[in-house]
Amino acid sequence: MAAPLMEKLSESLGSPEPAVRLILSVLIGYPCALVYRQFLFHQPATTVHLFHTFSGLALAAFNFGSQICHSAICILVQFLMLRLMGRTITTILSSFSFQMLYLLAGYYYTATEEYDIKWTMPHCVLTLKLIGLSFDYYDGGKKPSELNADQQKAALPSVPSLLEVYGFSYFYGGFLVGPQFTLRSYQRLVAGELTDCPGKPPNSVIPAMKRFALGLLCLVIYTIFSPHYPDSYYLTDEYEAQPFWYRCVFILIWAKIILYKYVSCWVIEGVCILSGLGYNGVGEDGEHKWDACANMKVWLFETTPLFTGTISSFNINTNSWAARSVHVFKRLKFLGNKIVSQVATLLFLTIWHGLHSGYIMCFSMEFIIVYVERQAQALVRDSPLLTRLANSWLYPLIYIVQQFIHWLFMGYPLVPFCLFTYDKWLKVYSSVYFCGHIFFFTVYLILPYLRKLLVPKRERSEKKQD
Incomplete structure (x- = not known):
């Protein structure tokens, strides 16, 4: 039945x-x-x-x-x-x-x-x-x-x-x-300890329903728009016949929508809030917090112009388990090299997700993107000129450009993650001329020269001493 x-x-x-x-x-x-x-x-x-x-x-x-x-x-x-x-x-x-x-x-x-x-x-x-x-x-x-x-x-x-x-x-x-x-x-x-009122069930119905409503909204967005941006479209002759700019914009919009599939499931973790497992004590403002099991920071996910911001807002508990928490990353301190520890952690996450080559390409590309972004952030922070520009009236324009680059190249490593096999994701990457690889490797190569040009010599010397 x-x-x-x-x-x-x-x-x-x-x-x-x-x-x-x-x-x-x-x-x-x-x-x-x-x-x-x-x-x-x-x-x-x-x-x-x-x-x-x-x-x-x-x-x-x-x-x-x-x-x-x-x-x-x-x-x-x-x-x-x-x-x-x-x-x-x-x-x-x-x-x-x-x-x-x-x-x-x-x-x-x-x-x-x-x-x-x-x-x-x-x-x-x-x-x-x-x-x-x-x-x-x-x-x-x-x-x-x-x-x-x-x-x-x-x-x-x-x-x-x-x-x-x-x-x-x-x-x-x-x-x-x-x-x-x-x-x-x-x-x-x-033991009944995860509650804001000792000895009684937690007052978490309203926080749970708010989280549920948000998750339901994300699910509706995904349900409405996902049929218009299917993964299978990448492999059609129609996609390949489109202009280069269209193929890139399709990746950008597709990535935004496809991620709602995961967002909707994780945001509906109001179940944990309702049971009490989401209770996280009292915050600095004196209010009770219910985010102990939060797997998504939706506002950060929607507004951040940074790749690291999206990663920090997405699948929080798994990332915390593997990279920032007690089990993998912090236990690799004995390697004596933060980069090696991060590579080892990403390698573990790659294998944990599955055996398809697409996972390897996705996480290796993620590592490159994050590394280059952090170097670029350091350049902006150390350069007086770039710092002034970032804090000037031009910031809204810079933000829009950042968001475009952010979501275009956030979708770029998601292509192999969702298409799995070598023949499929290679076809898509070829159709956009490996623009993500070219962009980030080019930025990586020119950043040292930009640092010499834009960062005062005294600042560079202090950084080397640090």
Whole structure:
């Protein structure tokens, strides 16, 4: 009965059935959160773990059927590693190796040339959770003085129970599309600590509904405009026959719209706010904050003219996990080189996303773009002339030009990310004459000469000494 109903619904909406199931599952998280608030907030931890486990399993089965066995197996293996290996480096290495190899094997055996919603999609989110769990358990055996602030918050003082790990992994507010959060945060949720009024469910209904409305708006924008800018258009003779400027502008608009697919799912994380997991204490203004699980900063995403600004506003929790948080980037300090650490982190994210060549091209291009942008920002900051221009009445014009360049070349690395295979993205890059590569490599080569020309000699000398 359910299958024909889903087929009819997907046909009426003009969307693939897996996508409709996914969106419905994300929305079902809201009534699940209401049930938790109304009936389970004061219940024992075991009851709450069971509710989170079985509600998450039901959503997983609704989307992926018997393939939920993959997540169940990996969670069990992770628990056994913690129990049997203890707080050791061996646990971390074993966890990292097993979880990543299992994920990559899943990518290999299910790979197609299209973007498919299948069991590997939530599994990549789960992989980070479980690897992070081994780090947090290891940190729990250290002295607080040996840990930074982030590690202290996430460190686990004791080994969690199997039911606790399953509840954490299948929590309906993060299992399918994220966001990432630590087991320590989940434990505080279950204990009723994540609330603005101690002993009672949090006053988070209005913040959650605001976030839901924003996510719904993003979803509507994507639904209306995405059919007019499909990925497949890149591979048509019609696209290749268009003028060069049209092909570039199409990339710009397409990138803006395609990202709303991710924005809409991540912004509807009001489920976490509603349950209390999004509670983030009291801000400097004295107001309660609900952004602990925020995966998108929508205002920054829409207004920043910088590539680094967009990256900072997008998929925040995964970026935090990998680049700025406690698990990958900060643990690579021993390499002694920030650039090498960043390359290693991007390489990890590349492999984590999948095995297609498009991911390699996307993240390598992202690294180049960010590096060049930071060098350009340093030039503007160090040059009195450029600083005056940036702060002058010309700023609105500069902002418009910046935004055009920003979104044109933000879409440029997204092309291989979405087209996956070498033959497809190479065809598109050839049609725009590799303009992104040429632009950024040219800027990279001329920046040192511009620095000599525009930065006073004294300033350059001070920078070298620093």
